[in-house]
Amino acid sequence: MPDARATAPPTAPGTVSPRTPVDLGVARSIAVAGRVLGPLVAQGAIVRRPRVTAWAERRQTDRTATAVLRGLRDEHGGAPVVLDLGPRRMVLPLHADDVGALLAGSPEPFSPASREKRAALRHFEPDAVLIQPSDRRPERRLLNEQALDTSEPVHRDAEALLAAVDRETQALTARVGTTGVLDWPAFAPAFWLIVRSVVLGAGARDDERVTDVIWALRQDANWAFLKPRRSRLRHELAERLRAYADRAEPGSLIARAAQSSAAPDPAGQVPQWLFAFDAAGAAVLRALAVAASRPVVRERLRSEAASGAAMQPYARGSVLESVRLWPTTFVVLRDATAPTVWGSRELSAGTGFAVVSAFVHRDPERLGFAHGFEPEAWLDGRADADWGLLPFSGGPVSCPGRNVVLLVAGRLLAGLAELDLAFPRARYLAHDPLPATFDHYGVRLLGR
Numbered sequence: 001m002p003d004a005r006a007t008a009p010p011t012a013p014g015t016v017s018p019r020t021p022v023d024l025g026v027a028r029s030i031a032v033a034g035r036v037l038g039p040l041v042a043q044g045a046i047v048r049r050p051r052v053t054a055w056a057e058r059r060q061t062d063r064t065a066t067a068v069l070r071g072l073r074d075e076h077g078g079a080p081v082v083l084d085l086g087p088r089r090m091v092l093p094l095h096a097d098d099v100g101a102l103l104a105g106s107p108e109p110f111s112p113a114s115r116e117k118r119a120a121l122r123h124f125e126p127d128a129v130l131i132q133p134s135d136r137r138p139e140r141r142l143l144n145e146q147a148l149d150t151s152e153p154v155h156r157d158a159e160a161l162l163a164a165v166d167r168e169t170q171a172l173t174a175r176v177g178t179t180g181v182l183d184w185p186a187f188a189p190a191f192w193l194i195v196r197s198v199v200l201g202a203g204a205r206d207d208e209r210v211t212d213v214i215w216a217l218r219q220d221a222n223w224a225f226l227k228p229r230r231s232r233l234r235h236e237l238a239e240r241l242r243a244y245a246d247r248a249e250p251g252s253l254i255a256r257a258a259q260s261s262a263a264p265d266p267a268g269q270v271p272q273w274l275f276a277f278d279a280a281g282a283a284v285l286r287a288l289a290v291a292a293s294r295p296v297v298r299e300r301l302r303s304e305a306a307s308g309a310a311m312q313p314y315a316r317g318s319v320l321e322s323v324r325l326w327p328t329t330f331v332v333l334r335d336a337t338a339p340t341v342w343g344s345r346e347l348s349a350g351t352g353f354a355v356v357s358a359f360v361h362r363d364p365e366r367l368g369f370a371h372g373f374e375p376e377a378w379l380d381g382r383a384d385a386d387w388g389l390l391p392f393s394g395g396p397v398s399c400p401g402r403n404v405v406l407l408v409a410g411r412l413l414a415g416l417a418e419l420d421l422a423f424p425r426a427r428y429l430a431h432d433p434l435p436a437t438f439d440h441y442g443v444r445l446l447g448r
């Protein structure tokens, strides 16, 4: 499933968009930021805080945020709005074409290395492509694409990667057979066994320390500028990853990074991979809860799984739907590296842009399936043609791990769908509209 959005949406030459951004003023900016961005920051941008995610689900904070943004879009005819947040000016695009222009115009003039992202991610991955200035990006992007087989729906090491998934799925299935419960505390340890095997090799399967260290550093990253960096821990992480890169176990992603023709240290990109796999775990568990609540979804997953094929489109579409409905990248951020023209206005270099994923992913004005579960939309090209659907971002900075993560997560989802599990809150997910906010830590599935 390639990302079909190869070119930018049409705009007048020299302008990013025909829509002129509208200033909201200080008081309204603070009110909007509080209702839209506040709950996202509180939940933890880099690692989720369970108590806050439970609160967010109870309050359905994404419904409120979406309503605020819909109101602003109606009020200003779809123009982007500019939040004045003291030292920071943050533009929120509200039209899918403006989102497209931003993504297609990355990394120049819209750099993904935004101020906030740099402050957060440098806690554990200072060399990651995502936070590099443009001149340092190409070699690192190449390394990622070569190791992750970005353009290939099925990674060349699929056999080994899927064997690791199947092994742990079987062990988890046996445990659930005994305990009768599949919840986050049961799911997460098994999931991390898969991630370590896939990323670092079978020899890393039980190396909990490496993922514990990254978890601790991610907790610091939630605080971005407000926490000092822990250089000893970061050094330990780098050393461990370097050892795995040197070992280069065949059938692991890090081995492919070590073989890349690109110059940068392969281990420097790997913290992003370990971090980003976390999102796949959340997406799988949510999709599994949907499957347990909707017999049609579950049956399709099961019949597809019976084929044993590496390419399981419906399972992949289900993971994508899970990330569309409950985005794991709350906000896609960009910083302008040069002045940009929007309608009749020029925005200065350094202006920040924030696309609120939950808003653009569930826009009933564009999407007939906005609040439904429709994996088919990812199979027939509808979703990939829409610039507003950015679970894996879009354009030149889109996620280079998309295909490999869909391979792994789709297989895991299909394998777990074989279990006859019930979701006690099934009525919550059985019908549309699906809840705006859905806390993966709170998912609890029971054997029938």
Ligand code: HEM
Residues within 6 Å of the ligand: 112, 129, 130, 131, 141, 144, 148, 272, 273, 274, 276, 277, 279, 280, 283, 323, 328, 329, 332, 333, 390, 391, 392, 393, 396, 397, 398, 399, 400, 401, 402, 404, 405
């Ligand atoms: C469900 C899981 C995942 C989701 C939803 C996801 C989503 C994203 C998104 C939205 C971005 C762009 C962020 C931005 O524009 O600011 C991104 C970037 C990136 N992702 Fe993923 N990702 C996932 C898993 C992975 C995995 C497993 C890997 C590696 C194995 C990976 C590697 C990367 C890299 C290297 C970048 C930076 C790309 C660049 O700066 O050019 N991702 N991902």
